[in-house]
Amino acid sequence: MPQPIYLDHAATTPVRPEVVDAMTPFFGPRFGNPSSAHRWGREARVALDEARERLARCLGANTDEICFTSGGTESDNLAILGAWRALRATKVAVVTTPIEHKAVLAAAHQVAREGGEERIVDVDRGGIVIPGSFDLAVDNRVAICSVMWVNNEIGVLQDIPKLASIARERGALFHTDAVQAFGKVTIDASSIPFDALSISGHKLGAPKGVGAMYLRRGTPLEPLMHGGMQDRGRRPGTENVAMAVGLARAAELALAEREAEGARLARLRNRLEEALLSRIPDALVHGRNAPRAPHILNISVPGTDSESLLMALDMQGVACSAGSACQSGNLTPSHVLTAIGVRHDLATAAIRMSFGSLSAEEDVDRVAQLFPALIVKARRLAGATL
């Protein structure tokens, strides 16, 4: 078996050694509970406050606007359900798009189950929200809008500054799932009028199980959990100091490297994309004509299927995924690809390759060699079973 190649950074990333180092003391000598009045407690409180400050700085935010959570899913749910429940007496609707992460879509469905109204705006064939459709959906009955900054399956980039401004004009709150956007695009709460934003640690070199929600000062929110007054009551429960420290460190590192790393990943992605398109002329790259984040390549080849291709790639040591990391054996085509009008047979053939810290030029060149050969074989076998 040759050296394995990891092309699934949009699913998760390895924890960076610097992050492990930053976290380690909090599993050992600095174990205190930040709410305790004694020296152990004070020490933990200082570390937590510092982490919050540093993460706030990464987002152009005030310290009190950062709420640590267990990850992207919790942040999305807390922002959407929390804000809607706080406002439901006067504003019943939520607005979102058909290409959101399941955490956002499921939260919006929950709003509908609780008697609210779920409005889904249209996206074009590139996956970009159609401004007219958004414009039409956002009126004074809308509590909160949620639009994903960078799509996790196809990488397309929404015009968040513009959409957030429209929402603000209409008196609606605006949330963005920035789980794939952080470290890839400029996120500045002081100049872009979003009210809430979600990030996830394990997409940027922090462990799984930690994330954060940005919540602009004064934004109404009903917490999902009830308990103590930690995190201003927004997220009760003893704070996970080590994880908060790790997330802050990872965010700082990602931000410091953003431009150089973004350019490097774009080069790798484009190199592979061009190689594959030239060797497989009928391949289709989803979102290719839309603005895209640099780290995601989603490709479908007619006459193949994702399940078989992923296994064949894995047998060659190449790790990718079909759309998002899905439940075992789920063959339903991606809701994202379906929403942007991709044909069923192409949607069930999609392979997502996502680049990051582990990606190197040699990997790209090996995949560029190997992938077309697997396609030839997959098509031959598919033809044989017809």
Add this chain to the structure above:
Amino acid sequence: MPSQPIPGTPSGRPRVLVAMSGGVDSSVAAALLHEQGYDVIGATMKLFCYGDTVPDRPCCSLDSIDDARRVCQRLGIPHYVLNLEAPFSHDVVDDFVSEYARGRTPIPCVRCNTFTKFRDLVRRADGFDAGFVATGHYARVIDGALHRGRDPAKDQSYFLWGIDRAALRRLLLPVGGLTKAETRDVARSLGLDVVSEKVESQDICFVPDGDHVKVIRARLGDDAPALARGPILHVDGRQVGVHDGYARYTIGQRRGLPGGFDEPLFVVEIRPADRAVIVGPRERLLGHGLVARELNWLGSAPTLGTLVTVQARHRARAVEAEVVRMGTEELELALQEPLSAIAPGQSMVLYAGERVVGGGVIERAAGPRASLPVRAA
């Protein structure tokens, strides 16, 4: 392990795709092949989905997929989930439902072996460049011929008569030479704690709680004739009761019939045309012959007048029979001794000693032979 490496297999070792249900038999099959030096790939077939309606099932649920994955992890072999829901639904579940609708008693496991495992899975094996396919069935391939498993209590050869004979040369059945107890011993000795003490599933995997009516209702709707009220008629012509759908009955069944008769009554016939379930005394269940269709031969087909051993139900005793009519579509056997409750839709499997000759789907029981075999002109 074959002495010669198979040319063209990437590792230089023969590669085998093992169908792993997450149970002890297929786990041990994978473990034994791995020990014997095969390049083993584990695959769990996802065949159906209950959705949210049924919590957990011993087979084919995601928990079972997780168990298979853990066994593979322990063995250090790759594991994949193969989604075969669409073809399984078409080849196995649709047929299951339509057979009940026709008043027959299907065996979905036979069709799953024929189509899902030994056709679709074999095709998937090609995608993995795997020369062999293995399962945890209690049956044996000896010199290219399918035989009963060594453990008579566990023998599953009855379910395998329909497979493509070309698949036999690629088929490995590592537990076929073991008893169930030995299989569990192997599992324990290899530390496969995840599966070694697992309770065996006796139900049909896609039928929740053993209630096949649920599946029929889900496919055909509440108003399907097979689930509608109909008469229970005695063989002497009297109506002795009503039933709530003939699909709830099978030949030989006693449960769900009216009592209060001099002798116990059994279902002897199901007649979809007037939705009637016909009942009669035990002796009316005896068949002296049978007619079968959808024939498949794993060796050379028997000829007219051949004496064979036939088994007409799983775990039923096999009896001697003579081929009295033989066509490409249909075969008729005269039984040397009568068999009870020959049910249309079940399989009849012909054996020569331990070897499976082939089989077919029972069309109907036939009367005792009236005369000498009719030889084709």
